[in-house]
Amino acid sequence: LHARYVLHLLHETRKHLKQLPNISHVSTCYSEEVTVCGDLHGQLDDLFLIFYKNGLPSPSKSYVFNGDFVDRGKQSLEILIVLFTFLLIYPKEVHLNRGNHEDHMVNLRYGFTKEVMQKYKVHGKKILKMIQNVF
Numbered sequence: 001l002h003a004r005y006v007l008h009l010l011h012e013t014r015k016h017l018k019q020l021p022n023i024s025h026v027s028t029c030y031s032e033e034v035t036v037c038g039d040l041h042g043q044l045d046d047l048f049l050i051f052y053k054n055g056l057p058s059p060s061k062s063y064v065f066n067g068d069f070v071d072r073g074k075q076s077l078e079i080l081i082v083l084f085t086f087l088l089i090y091p092k093e094v095h096l097n098r099g100n101h102e103d104h105m106v107n108l109r110y111g112f113t114k115e116v117m118q119k120y121k122v123h124g125k126k127i128l129k130m131i132q133n134v135f
Contacts, residue, residue, distance in 0.1 A: 001081060003123035010130040013084040016091060017134065024095045026064055038066035041101065042073020042112070047082060057086045057094045067099020071110035077119060080131070102135040 028034050035054045040047055055061045065083060070076035087094045100106060107113045107128075116131070117124040 003120050003127060006077075006081065006120070006127055007123070007130060009081060009084055009088075010127070010134055012088055014130070014134045016088060024064075024097070026062065026095055028062075032062070034062045034064060036064045036066065038099070039068040040065070040073075040079050041068055042070055042076035042079060042115070044073070044075035044078050044082075047079055057090045059090065059093060062093040062095075064095045064097065066097045068101040069096075069099070070112040071101045071107060074115065076112050076115055084134075098135060104132050104135075107132075 026034060035050070037047075037050055057063050063086075069079050069083060073079075083094070083096060087096055101110065101112070104113075113128060116128050120127050
């Protein structure tokens, strides 16, 4: 995805998240299912498998993602793009909780910073700064 669109997505995600409270309350009932996921760690195939088995986020399919979206795997940025897009499309059905890997120092150590800089050589620093702002 071109850096311009990544930056726009990050800007819109940040704007949306700033409107939300620090704590998300997700309620369910017997007829409503919520899928809870955690620790994707840059494994895009795992996210696709979760969607394949449980369905895509929609008004009838809620998800809670419990952080650690990035680092270790090779497709952390793609995971953020997918999750942030679904968050903006279905803000009442997609909930994102920050994990310890959504931190600048952890990203330096475990590979996310390097991944972004390799994929976006010219705009990498700007994208990283905006991602940290979103985190």
